[in-house]
Amino acid sequence: MRKAAFLFKQVSFSHSNGKEALKNINISASAGESIAIIGSSGSGKTSLLNLIATSLRPSAGSLSVLNVDPWVISKRDLRSLRSKIGLVHQAAPIPPRQRVITAVLAGRLGQWPLWKSLLSLIYPVDIDGPQLCLQKLDLADRLFDRCDRLSGGQLQRVGVARVLYQAPHLLLADEPVSAMDPVLSDLTIQCLLEDARTRDACFVASLHAVDIALRWFPRIIGLRDGEVFFDLPASEVSESLLQQLYESERGVLPKQGSTNI
Numbered sequence: 001m002r003k004a005a006f007l008f009k010q011v012s013f014s015h016s017n018g019k020e021a022l023k024n025i026n027i028s029a030s031a032g033e034s035i036a037i038i039g040s041s042g043s044g045k046t047s048l049l050n051l052i053a054t055s056l057r058p059s060a061g062s063l064s065v066l067n068v069d070p071w072v073i074s075k076r077d078l079r080s081l082r083s084k085i086g087l088v089h090q091a092a093p094i095p096p097r098q099r100v101i102t103a104v105l106a107g108r109l110g111q112w113p114l115w116k117s118l119l120s121l122i123y124p125v126d127i128d129g130p131q132l133c134l135q136k137l138d139l140a141d142r143l144f145d146r147c148d149r150l151s152g153g154q155l156q157r158v159g160v161a162r163v164l165y166q167a168p169h170l171l172l173a174d175e176p177v178s179a180m181d182p183v184l185s186d187l188t189i190q191c192l193l194e195d196a197r198t199r200d201a202c203f204v205a206s207l208h209a210v211d212i213a214l215r216w217f218p219r220i221i222g223l224r225d226g227e228v229f230f231d232l233p234a235s236e237v238s239e240s241l242l243q244q245l246y247e248s249e250r251g252v253l254p255k256q257g258s259t260n261i
């Protein structure tokens, strides 16, 4: 039997203003699985990824991540758990003046002793590792550039390289290719899938580009109004299901045959 990556039982989550972002979520995933989360803006994709990443705590229900309940363990164990989880943020949290190499090295801050983490912020403690990750994303020539001299798509790839360098057991990505052209989007998604596959990590990505989700991911979870609307193999996600998933409160439906929503 494969190791569990995460398990959600009746999980709900409300933001501090009372807005219920997720309701009664029952999902699980195993090591080595790759899953795309799709759904309209505001359907709860980021909230779900943040719950898996243990950045947010559920308001109701129970969950385990990499076989532990993150909310009953000590702070030290929680830090250790988080070092095994990598999240590519929608907008990479990278200080503008930071060098690309330093930003990529930050992927291992949670795994290194304090002295090495501090040293890595002023002096590159590894060059080959970050270079290899950037090379996979066609960005190796920007290793020593400042991050504020990069385009949005390049910066997004630095965020992806950081997580590749981290090599987490659970690889999460929140719209990781939203600022990239179609060729780079495919390259980046393939790179993340390949990385997860070779290390038997679980990979979960939220995507607005439904065509990319269906092309590359074997399993698709459709979120609608904070609930799981479907959880299916990509081959079973029909045009009609997609129409229902994206049916907006405004009554505007995506065009027939369009999967890039």
Ligand SMILES: Nc1ncnc2c1ncn2[C@@H]1O[C@H](COP(=O)(O)OP(=O)(O)OP(=O)(O)O)[C@@H](O)[C@H]1O
Residues within 6 Å of the ligand: 015, 016, 017, 019, 020, 021, 039, 040, 041, 042, 043, 044, 045, 046, 047, 048
């Ligand atoms: N910090 C917050 N405080 C209050 N409500 C929030 C907060 N962040 C998100 N929400 C609300 O929670 C719901 C889910 O938001 P979430 O960001 O998870 O959706 P999403 O599917 O990722 O959206 P998008 O595709 O636009 O990124 C939305 O109704 C949103 O307005």
